[in-house]
Amino acid sequence: MADESAEGIQNGILGHLPPWPRKELNNSVIAMEQAYRQRKGLPLLTDADIECLKAGQPMPWEAGGAVSSAPAPAAPAPTTPPAAAVAPAAPVSALAAPGVGGNGNISEEVAKWVAQGKKWSKSAIAAEQARRNRKSLAALTEAEITALLGEPAAPAPAAAPAPVAGAVPVARPAAPVVTASAAASVARAGESTKYVGTPAVGTSKAAAAGGVAAVGPEDNEVNRARRRMVWASVGAFLTAWLVAFFRFFLPRTLFEPATSFKIGYPEEYGLGVDTKWQQKYRIWVDRTPDRMFVIYARCTHLGCTPDWKPSENKFKCPCHGSGYDSEGINFEGPAPRPMDRAHVEKAPDGQILVDVSKLYQWPKGQPSQFNDDGSFLSV
Ligand code: FES
16 A cells, blocks of 8 residues: 655655556545545545546656646547557456456445545444345445445556556656565455455354454454453452352341440449430439439330430430339330339449349339349449
């Protein structure tokens, strides 16, 4: 493929055009080249360039173009050309570049798509082929596929171009010599990249060696990044799933506050109700002239925590209005019985040891447990 910086390019951009010498180019190839230049922001071919390309002549700015700086449409018939020097003009169809025209011209529909400048993917072309197959339309030709893929047209074979009748013969660069082996490898390459019509998902190496092309996303940086992202997502999902799976086998521990605790020495409490442990242990310490006991701060109606009202010398439940006296005995509201009392005893160090897992009750109509051992401390 030609390179814009190739030697011999003086004032113009060759783009994807084959370098001189080349054969005549048809309108489809020229349209493709214009579309390519439009996409890339390159200078478009001028009318003079197009005329030269159609006539198989060097463009005005190309090496050798000096002899045909003006557009040279149909050349007049030669007066008396030497039979050996001038070859008869070949028909255009016979001179279509194999890599471009291929096995047919590009349809107007495809030319329009190409002119829009959008590059088709191989999967999109496969879908288009399938659609045409369903609609019983003519399949895309190789030339059309090449144009849609946005691939540059293959350069014309190295055979010497047929001189245009009447044109003055000029010295032109020697055409590259194509050896038989090189031609064979080119032919094999053409076969291996031949479009097979059906997406060959998971094409095997053997199929690839047999010339069946894999139709799939191109191996470029964008697609590699997409693949990495997909695999990272799959890996993250599997990792999370495995962690959850193994977490299932681990024991679950429920941390609850201790039910047995010390609340200090009896001398630290005066007569009456002490609420300093209400928030931490949900208890009140109650001291009378002859005993100490601990009331478990839970209403016996539905379990709310009553409030201590020192001005009224009673506990009042905010939920349904149950009232208890300073020793937790119910006297108003729906509470069915006095509030429970927690087990108390003296620890070896002399502190009061409370255990709320063991409660003493006074159920309605039944004997009271408030005088049982452990329900109070004598002071
Ligand atoms: S929960 Fe205390 S009165 Fe209803």
